[in-house]
Amino acid sequence: MSEIKFEMQDDNQVGTRIKVIGVGGGGCNAVARMMSAGLTGVDFYVVNTDVQALNASPVPNKIAIGSKLTNGLGAGSDPEKGRQAALDDTNRLVEILEDADMVFLTSGLGGGTGTGATPVVASLAKELGALTVAIVTMPFKFEGPKRIRQAERGLADLAATVDTVISIPNDRLMKLAPKGTSFLDAFKMADDVLRQAVQGISEIMLTPGIINRDFSDIKAIMSGMGHAMMGAATAAGEGAAVEAARAAISSPLLEDNGVEGARGLLINVAGSSALTLDQFADACTLIFEATKNEEVHMSYGLVHDEGLGDEVKVTVIATGFSRESSIPLSPPRAERPAPTPAPISVTYYESEPVDAHFEGTESAPPPAPPAPAPKAEVDPFEDIDTPSFLRRERKLFS
Numbered sequence: 412m413s414e415i416k417f418e419m420q421d422d423n424q425v426g427t428r429i430k431v432i433g434v435g436g437g438g439c440n441a442v443a444r445m446m447s448a449g450l451t452g453v454d455f456y457v458v459n460t461d462v463q464a465l466n467a468s469p470v471p472n473k474i475a476i477g478s479k480l481t482n483g484l485g486a487g488s489d490p491e492k493g494r495q496a497a498l499d500d501t502n503r504l505v506e507i508l509e510d511a512d513m514v515f516l517t518s519g520l521g522g523g524t525g526t527g528a529t530p531v532v533a534s535l536a537k538e539l540g541a542l543t544v545a546i547v548t549m550p551f552k553f554e555g556p557k558r559i560r561q562a563e564r565g566l567a568d569l570a571a572t573v574d575t576v577i578s579i580p581n582d583r584l585m586k587l588a589p590k591g592t593s594f595l596d597a598f599k600m601a602d603d604v605l606r607q608a609v610q611g612i613s614e615i616m617l618t619p620g621i622i623n624r625d626f627s628d629i630k631a632i633m634s635g636m637g638h639a640m641m642g643a644a645t646a647a648g649e650g651a652a653v654e655a656a657r658a659a660i661s662s663p664l665l666e667d668n669g670v671e672g673a674r675g676l677l678i679n680v681a682g683s684s685a686l687t688l689d690q691f692a693d694a695c696t697l698i699f700e701a702t703k704n705e706e707v708h709m710s711y712g713l714v715h716d717e718g719l720g721d722e723v724k725v726t727v728i729a730t731g732f733s734r735e736s737s738i739p740l741s742p743p744r745a746e747r748p749a750p751t752p753a754p755i756s757v758t759y760y761e762s763e764p765v766d767a768h769f770e771g772t773e774s775a776p777p778p779a780p781p782a783p784a785p786k787a788e789v790d791p792f793e794d795i796d797t798p799s800f801l802r803r804e805r806k807l808f809s
Contacts, residue, residue: 437519452617486523493527526565586663611726615712622713636730656694674731
């Protein structure tokens, strides 16, 4: 009788490999917050031209780019310098991207490294076959027209490269903040919204639940969909699922028409065993009908979490919008009847600087980089994705 042999697979080789990469100061801070909040099932990386900021990050996987170009001092709010820094180190970036099934890129647009380097990383990820999703923040109006113009150009570069891009306007985010919120807490809220987007998508694939979706389902909703929007809300008590769903699609983070016109919908509902099938179905139906598109491609997940008690959390990712309808610029209509979404829960953390060793960089011919963005004029701000006058207060949340 022939011998039957079984080959055991390493756990790391089983399932979908998801990588979350923060690019630039804002992106690195967002990834640090995701890690501290306990987001599991993904690999975290931070990429920056500022070696001092990398050393201060609690994220262990650090990639310094453009050391020969910037001497490790940042890109000086110049997106072209950030772009070139990434091109100079494509070989190092490819190493962290080549085995990924799905790549989330987070950054704050408007500065140098995040704006210039993120499209390059996205191009590499796409070329290597990963489903690539960018989740970025747009500057506050008070940061000035130059920074906003740079952010818009960076967003256009990203939209031409990634499968899906979700942009979070900081001015709209502030509608979720209570009056008197400090600068530090405002930026923590921005980081937490980025975390919610990554968590809402990855939970559907990775968290054992009553209804799960695999990577192919997610890919069908997000592949080649261009601009997207997200909303998230939590409600409690009787009718919590429907209330949370209504609040999520009425979020200040969404355009005036909410999810209307979306070509793809990704819905993640989290609740305890008290959540009934009828309640779940009613919540999904409400969101579906709000698209006013009977052909919308919808995928949903139901995560069981007894820790939520009588609360229900709903995260909605709506994809396939045109450029015009996906960049929220005006406040939502006041007449829309919607319950106030529950405040975003912010997780604080403290960390000591982590020692990092950076290898010397070698130039390598980049594989088909995206078209260069127009060279932006350089201003005296440092290479961060928040204004320089706020950096002393933020200090990487340490």
